[in-house]
Amino acid sequence: MMNKLPSIFYFLFGTITFFTACQQEVSPATDLPDVSFNQTVMPIITSNCTASGCHGSERTENFTLLSYDDVINHGGVSAADARGSKMYRVITTPVSGSVMPPPPNQPLTDEQTAQVYLWILQGAKNN
Template identity: 40%
Template sequence: MTLFGFLRCYPAMQRKKWLVLLMMGLWTSACTQEPVIPEKSISFSSTVLPLIKNNCASANGCHGASGGEARSLTSYDDVMHYADATGKKAMKSKLMHAITALNGEEAMPPGNPLPDEQIKTIYIWLLQGAPNN
């Protein structure tokens, strides 16, 4: 029995309900998009770490070697504490949450958000699996 044959078995009101549910399902599934992962690998040591050190772990930054209250962000292992979701789940990482937050205590760096291009660089690195290269 086909889907439309199945719908013919039900009264008009139930058919409308099924059609609406079917259309909503098709519409929502069409909205999901897999992120495109660029082939050019982003280097942690020459691109991501300097970006983080300059903006988050500088001498006056919260995440410097001297620490303060915040965890240091001066090494790969330190950064990976916040880069806890990689690949297709990169946007769910603590790191992406912090650098894309618009305001409040979670927005990093405080008072001076990263430019979109730098956020994109970190996002792509996370999409690529956050390699230690």
């Protein structure tokens, strides 16, 4: 019985610790400033996706990214789920050796990528 006592103690301690830790709620992006679609995200899209001719009015690709609705629908944006959003994946994950926008254009800066990420995480609002 003496040999089992430490095992039982560690089991109970581990179980209590596990369930106590699971009860903490973390609310992401609450301490961060709101990212505005019109003031921050759309200018990033305009300078990197539409001005290059790919997704603008003189598009070379199959769709435009000229409005909030275009970005949400054609960009495959899933509000509050940046990693599940097509737009975030194409600017962060290399496809055929490069990320969007493709060469000779420069990829988005880390700050621009973070702004897009936060905007989606905060609900991809039309603000």
